[in-house]
Amino acid sequence: MKKLFWRKLMVSLIIGVLIAIFMIGxxxxxxxxxxxxxxxxxxxxxxxxxxxxxAVGVSISLISDYITKRLSGTIRMTAAFASxxxxxxxxxxxxxxxxxxxxxxxxxxxxxxxxxxxxxGYIRL
Numbered sequence: 869m870k871k872l873f874w875r876k877l878m879v880s881l882i883i884g885v886l887i888a889i890f891m892i893g894x895x896x897x898x899x900x901x902x903x904x905x906x907x908x909x910x911x912x913x914x915x916x917x918x919x920x921x922x923a924v925g926v927s928i929s930l931i932s933d934y935i936t937k938r939l940s941g942t943i944r945m946t947a948a949f950a951s952x953x954x955x956x957x958x959x960x961x962x963x964x965x966x967x968x969x970x971x972x973x974x975x976x977x978x979x980x981x982x983x984x985x986x987x988x989g990y991i992r993l
Contacts, residue, residue: 871993872933875986876926878993879978883925883971884918917967924968925975928955932976945980952976 891910932951936944956972959965985991 871986874993875979875982876929877922879929879975879982880918880921880925882978882982883921883974884914886974887917888914917971920965920967921971921975924956924959924965925971928952928959928972929975929979931955948980949973949976 888910891913929952932948932955935951936947939947952972952975953969956969959968959972982991986993
């Protein structure tokens with residue numbers, strides 16, 4: 869159980885870093901001037917994205933893990949992806965958080981990738 873939460877936290881951090889790289893890259897596009905206001909805005913976006921990944925991604929991922937705990941192989945991967953997509957869409961529709969769908973999909977893919985790395989012995993949690 870402890871390893872499960874560490875994996876979910878690590879996936880949330882990876883999503884936060886990916887969003888940070890994307891946002892900093894967008895801020896450095898030539899027509900937009902890079903200013904202190906832009907930097908503060910980027911920091912807020914990254915912080916809220918990390919919190920969103922924790923709140924939405926972890927909860928949907930825990931539900932997906934519960935649903936797919938007795939499955940294995942390709943069937944499990946397909947069911948996990950489908951459950952992340954369905955619950956991400958429901959959260960996006962019900963709460964009006966458009967990014968929830970994309971965060972849920974990214975979280976699902978990265979969670980399965982980290983799970984695979986752990987299973988192969990490349991990382992240890």
